[in-house]
Amino acid sequence: xxxxxxxxxxxxxxxxxxxxxxxxxxxLVMIYGFYQTDGQLRVSWDYAVDPAVESYYVxxxxxxxxxxxxxxxxxxxxxxxxxxxxxxxxxxxxxSKRLFLPENLLETQGxxxxxxxxxxxxxxxxxxxxxEKKEASEE
Amino acid sequence: MSYIVPIGPYHPALEEPIHAKLYxxxxxxxxxxxxxxxxxxxxxxxxxxxxxxxxxxLVERVCGICSHSHAxxxxxxxxxxxxxxxxxxxxxxxxITAELExxxxxMLWAGIAFHIIGHxxxxxxxWDVREKIMDALEALSGNRVNxxxxxxxxxxxxxxxxxxxxILAKLDKFEPELARITDIALNDKTIAMRTQGVGVMTTExxxxxxxxxxxxxxxxxxxxxxxxxxxxxxxxFEFSVPVWPSCDVFARVVVRxxxxxxxxKILRQALENLPEGPIxxxxxxxxIAEGQCxxxxxxxxxxxxxxxxxxxxxxxxxxxxxxxxxxxxxxVAHMLRGNTVADAGLIIASIDPCFSCxxx
Numbered sequence: 001x002x003x004x005x006x007x008x009x010x011x012x013x014x015x016x017x018x019x020x021x022x023x024x025x026x027x028l029v030m031i032y033g034f035y036q037t038d039g040q041l042r043v044s045w046d047y048a049v050d051p052a053v054e055s056y057y058v059x060x061x062x063x064x065x066x067x068x069x070x071x072x073x074x075x076x077x078x079x080x081x082x083x084x085x086x087x088x089x090x091x092x093x094x095x096s097k098r099l100f101l102p103e104n105l106l107e108t109q110g111x112x113x114x115x116x117x118x119x120x121x122x123x124x125x126x127x128x129x130x131x132e133k134k135e136a137s138e139e
Numbered sequence: 140m141s142y143i144v145p146i147g148p149y150h151p152a153l154e155e156p157i158h159a160k161l162y163x164x165x166x167x168x169x170x171x172x173x174x175x176x177x178x179x180x181x182x183x184x185x186x187x188x189x190x191x192x193x194x195x196x197l198v199e200r201v202c203g204i205c206s207h208s209h210a211x212x213x214x215x216x217x218x219x220x221x222x223x224x225x226x227x228x229x230x231x232x233x234x235i236t237a238e239l240e241x242x243x244x245x246m247l248w249a250g251i252a253f254h255i256i257g258h259x260x261x262x263x264x265x266w267d268v269r270e271k272i273m274d275a276l277e278a279l280s281g282n283r284v285n286x287x288x289x290x291x292x293x294x295x296x297x298x299x300x301x302x303x304x305x306i307l308a309k310l311d312k313f314e315p316e317l318a319r320i321t322d323i324a325l326n327d328k329t330i331a332m333r334t335q336g337v338g339v340m341t342t343e344x345x346x347x348x349x350x351x352x353x354x355x356x357x358x359x360x361x362x363x364x365x366x367x368x369x370x371x372x373x374x375x376f377e378f379s380v381p382v383w384p385s386c387d388v389f390a391r392v393v394v395r396x397x398x399x400x401x402x403x404k405i406l407r408q409a410l411e412n413l414p415e416g417p418i419x420x421x422x423x424x425x426x427i428a429e430g431q432c433x434x435x436x437x438x439x440x441x442x443x444x445x446x447x448x449x450x451x452x453x454x455x456x457x458x459x460x461x462x463x464x465x466x467x468x469x470x471v472a473h474m475l476r477g478n479t480v481a482d483a484g485l486i487i488a489s490i491d492p493c494f495s496c497x498x499x
Contacts, residue, residue: 001219002370004432027362028349029435029444034457037429037450046433046444051368053433073469074349078461100176100498115457119188122181 003052006044011064014045017056018067018075021047028071029053031078033086035116043088066090085115140165144480146487148177154251155494159471159487163480171475171483173468178498186458191217191291192424194455198445201460202496203284204247207240208438209445209496210289213458215370216447217291219432221425229293229418230372231409235306236279236288237371237436238402238409242313243272244439245353245395245402248491249320252392255485256333261323268316275309278302293419303410310403317403321396334389338474338486341386348470352441352463353398354490356382357390364437376408388489395491426453440464440491462496 009017021028029046036042036059043064044057058064068076069092079090080099117125142163148156156177162170182201186194198209211233218225225233246269253261273283279302280286288295298306324330340350345358355362363380365373381397383390427449435444441463448457467490474486 001222001224002215002368002434004219006431025346027346027351029433029442030446030459030461032433032446032459034446034448034459036448037456046446048368048435053368053435055433071349072347074347074466077465077469097172098174098176100179102176115184119184122184 004055005049005052006055006057009056009058011058011061014056014058015065015067015070018045018070022070028067028074028078031067031075031082033082033088033115041086041088043082062087063089063091066093068093087116141169144483146483148174150484155492157468157487157492157494159475159483161475161480161483166479166481168475168478168480168483171472173472175468175494175497178494180499182499183458183460186455189455190424190453191427191455194458195289195291196287198458198460199285199287201499202462202493204244204493205240205438205440205443205496206285207236207288208436208443209460210287211237211371212434212436212438212443212445213447214289214291215434215436216432216445217425217427217449219434220430220447220449221428223292223420223425225293225371226417226419227372227414228297228416231413232294232296232298232418233289233371234373234376235298235406235409236276236286236294238406239272239276239279239306240286241402241439242399242406243269243276244491245399246272248488249324249392249395251488252334252388252485253330255488256330258327258329258333261320261327261330265320268313268320271309271313271316275306278305290419290422291425292421293417295419297418298410298413303413307407307410310406314403317396317399321393321400324392324396330392331389333482333485334392335385335387337388337482338478338489339387340470340474344473345386345470348473349466350441350470351466352437352439353394354391354441354463354467354470356380356398357394358386359384362442364435364442368435370434370436373405375412376405378402378404388485391489391491424453426451427455431457438463440493440496441467460499462493462499464490464493464497468492468497 027048033043044055046055082088144161146159148158158174160172198213199206250262250265342359378401429451431448446459450456
């Protein structure tokens with residue numbers, strides 16, 4: 001079984017931790033985001049400190065600093081993904097281009113809802129949107 | 140003259156949809172942008188509506204090539220949350236399937252690479268040889284893809300002594316054919332002219348941009364999760380991690396072919412020393428304990444990671460899937476710069492992209 005260490009940090013410690021890891025030659029495995037069972041948002045920066053994964057996480061912060069200046073594309077894409085699909089703001093991240101969502105959904109119905117809204121509600125929303133499109137085409 | 144040349148989302152050189160915009164000066168690419176998301180199916184979201192066994196079936200369909208890798212890594216993450224230790228025989232069967240999957244994936248990619256550079260006799264030869272591995276996978280699991288060999292707590296199906304000998308015999312036939320393909324790839328002038336010095340990504344850039352798997356190893360980055368963070372008894376096997384210093388498309392061909400040799404070494408060790416004992420811990424649908432775990436597996440294309448969050452029920456609270464193509468695709472724009480439009484399809488394909496995996 002692979003070792004997985006979890007270390008809680010503050011928002012102010014995110015960038016110094018990334019700088020330390022980059023300096024030590026550690027790879028950024030991924031940036032994860034999810035709502036805990038108590039409803040609090042948790043964002044974690046997981047680094048490969050072989051043979052373990054060290055997961056540095058903050059809880060309850062909807063806006064966190066970007067580490068894309070430190071980890072380049074290895075951080076930029078995960079940050080864009082969490083911005084689009086969970087609505088987490090990464091301070092300093094260029095969000096002018098979309099990653100997964102179609103352009104017409106990014107700033108309207110889609111952003112920040114895909115991984116947060118219950119599936120049944122997403123299905124209703126899709127049907128509603130498709131219904132509107134169908135009505136428009138019939139007209 | 141300056142042009143913007145669009146490639147994709149649907150293009151003959153690509154098996155899956157991606158869109159690249161090439162900003163050119165004559166034939167030379169001055170800048171490039173890459174757009175993904177044409178295959179987004181919301182699989183992470185669907186995982187939250189399923190129990191662990193149903194999720195295994197779902198995640199195996201994230202990708203048609205590395206399906207076992209997805210099921211394996213998800214199972215490892217659930218086992219990590221629950222603190223489950225899998226039986227040794229189950230581990231070995233997981234490794235055997237994973238390495239056969241790596242062989243067929245690398246041979247598939249090599250064939251496509253040869254086809255893109257116009258060497259169709261090598262394409263047909265490579266895919267013909269690959270069929271021996273596909274036969275072995277079919278004999279093992281009953282399927283050419285979606286093997287369903289993994290369950291939470293071990294392997295789903297056992298390997299009989301007869302099947303074990305049969306796979307070893309297939310490897311005996313496969314190995315000299317692989318050696319011949321490797322020899323041609325290393326020495327053929329046409330392959331060298333089309334791939335050497337094309338799509339260069341330096342070691343420093345590969346580390347900075349987070350490239351992984353064979354793509355990083357072809358840029359002389361010595362990483363491999365099987366060796367650096369052993370799992371599923373990978374620590375029991377002796378194998379090398381090939382790296383290559385030329386950092387170009389040629390290096391990506393060579394590294395993958397050399398990795399096939401190492402996979403055969405692992406397969407022989409696993410098949411010849413298959414331990415006795417149970418293959419799994421039973422057939423109950425497990426509850427996923429409250430907590431989270433990240434599991435990593437060296438899939439054919441590189442490091443695959445799964446985060447699984449449990450809430451004490453049989454259902455996933457959150458599953459986050461991150462595939463090697465998610466880390467390698469951002470390097471494509473960088474590699475395209477300074478190359479010609481004619482090489483763009485080859486450079487995109489050289490990372491062995493899987494947009495089905497990437498988009499999920």
